[in-house]
Amino acid sequence: MLKTLRFRQNCNSVQTRFIAVSACFVLLTLFTPVALEAKVVNDDDKPILPVDDLPAKISTNKVPMGFKTLPKSPADNPTTEAKAKLGRRLFFDPILSNDQTVSCASCHQPKHGFASPNTVAIGIGGKKGTRNAPTVLNRGYGAAFSWDGRDASLEQQALGPLKSESELGGDVATVIQNVKKDAAYVEAFASVFSESKSDTPEESVTLENIAKAIACFERTLTTGNSKVDRFRNEEYEALTKEARQGLWIFESRGGCWRCHNGPNLADDEFHNTGVGFGMKDRDLGRSKITEDSSHKFQFKTPGLRDVEHTAPYMHDGSVKTLREVVEFYNKGGAPDDPNLDKQMKPLKLTDEEVGFLVEFLKALSGDAVK
Numbered sequence: 001m002l003k004t005l006r007f008r009q010n011c012n013s014v015q016t017r018f019i020a021v022s023a024c025f026v027l028l029t030l031f032t033p034v035a036l037e038a039k040v041v042n043d044d045d046k047p048i049l050p051v052d053d054l055p056a057k058i059s060t061n062k063v064p065m066g067f068k069t070l071p072k073s074p075a076d077n078p079t080t081e082a083k084a085k086l087g088r089r090l091f092f093d094p095i096l097s098n099d100q101t102v103s104c105a106s107c108h109q110p111k112h113g114f115a116s117p118n119t120v121a122i123g124i125g126g127k128k129g130t131r132n133a134p135t136v137l138n139r140g141y142g143a144a145f146s147w148d149g150r151d152a153s154l155e156q157q158a159l160g161p162l163k164s165e166s167e168l169g170g171d172v173a174t175v176i177q178n179v180k181k182d183a184a185y186v187e188a189f190a191s192v193f194s195e196s197k198s199d200t201p202e203e204s205v206t207l208e209n210i211a212k213a214i215a216c217f218e219r220t221l222t223t224g225n226s227k228v229d230r231f232r233n234e235e236y237e238a239l240t241k242e243a244r245q246g247l248w249i250f251e252s253r254g255g256c257w258r259c260h261n262g263p264n265l266a267d268d269e270f271h272n273t274g275v276g277f278g279m280k281d282r283d284l285g286r287s288k289i290t291e292d293s294s295h296k297f298q299f300k301t302p303g304l305r306d307v308e309h310t311a312p313y314m315h316d317g318s319v320k321t322l323r324e325v326v327e328f329y330n331k332g333g334a335p336d337d338p339n340l341d342k343q344m345k346p347l348k349l350t351d352e353e354v355g356f357l358v359e360f361l362k363a364l365s366g367d368a369v370k
């Protein structure tokens, strides 16, 4: 754009004006799409603050098609409508960051499948993390959380960003003070969490209760009823011929089902697919948590529902499109990686077959809350 501007400043002679104006126009049209695209994925950008334009009422008891049960909530944090509503307000509210500029939704953007379009997370003051922000959709069905599985529940997970200096800023005392200044919050916390009449309403505003309310809301963020579910439910025309071929490859020669299985297409286990092989300071993944060297470079298998909306992919956001993901698997991940999962093998798929798998992955998009 700088070039365009300089060029424009030189456009002062009458003779050259016409040519110059047309040239400027051509340059502008050439540059505009790039500029627009850059705005969506610009890694130097400040965090954005998505507004809550989800449906007014989000069901707390709708089992998505493709699943048999609702997400299970822990005994000490049962799902209720009032709690989910409180969690929803908190999820979108930058009040949870030190300087009120970042919310959970900044990195888990509803319009981006509740994931982030940035390669790695961008938090408070533009601080960069080291990993890509994954989706929170259907995480209520998960058994382990974060790429390395360090969190055992959504409640525990939510404490992570609240305490993180690079995400929400980590000044928990200030955050709680700010929430307590808001009368509507105090009233909602008290009515949802107050256990004894002797508690003052403010006493219900605690870090633990913030995490509980958000986790409760997250359990209502589900997606199901994809074309693949409908196909499996005998609505055969729901899938195109290409997507059906892709389903077949996924479940046979592709070997994808070995790790991406169950209703969420994830085994909730940890594997090294070779992502990051050969990189300096490669992320150790699971072994950082377990301190077991056999877990080196392993990451949690992500679910694949609505995956077409959540690019870029993998724990480091290194893969930009679904086609590139499938091409990565086609060559066997990183065949030279000595720590590679034994189930990773070159697949010898043709270009056309790679396309079939991509069509199948796209058919996993459902009626997510969005």
Ligand code: HEC
Pocket (backbone or CB within 6 Å): 091, 096, 102, 103, 104, 105, 106, 107, 108, 121, 122, 123, 124, 129, 131, 132, 133, 134, 135, 136, 139, 142, 144, 145, 146, 147, 148, 154, 157, 158, 161, 162, 166, 167, 168, 214, 218
């Ligand atoms: C600055 C960006 C950022 C913000 C803000 C943020 N997250 Fe995240 N979130 C991430 C990243 C990055 C990960 C992956 C972390 C890892 O694996 O180390 C993640 C992981 C998660 C996961 C686990 C998903 C899975 O597949 O296991 C959940 C759930 C989640 N975040 C919810 C939240 C909630 C709730 C908030 C607000 C309290 C929040 N996040 C704020 C970036 C962010």
Ligand code: HEC
Pocket (backbone or CB within 6 Å): 134, 250, 254, 255, 256, 257, 258, 259, 260, 270, 271, 272, 273, 275, 299, 300, 301, 302, 303, 304, 307, 310, 312, 313, 314, 315, 316, 322, 325, 326, 329, 330, 341, 343, 344, 357, 361
């Ligand atoms: C050995 C287990 C395993 C196999 C086999 C496997 N995956 Fe994966 N998949 C994973 C893991 C683990 C990740 C995350 C890797 C990382 O980030 O380092 C992943 C990531 C992905 C992602 C990116 C999702 C996201 O949100 O970033 C897609 C898409 C995907 N796999 C599709 C497939 C397809 C298609 C196949 C078959 C061709 C396949 N996988 C085979 C374990 C596996």
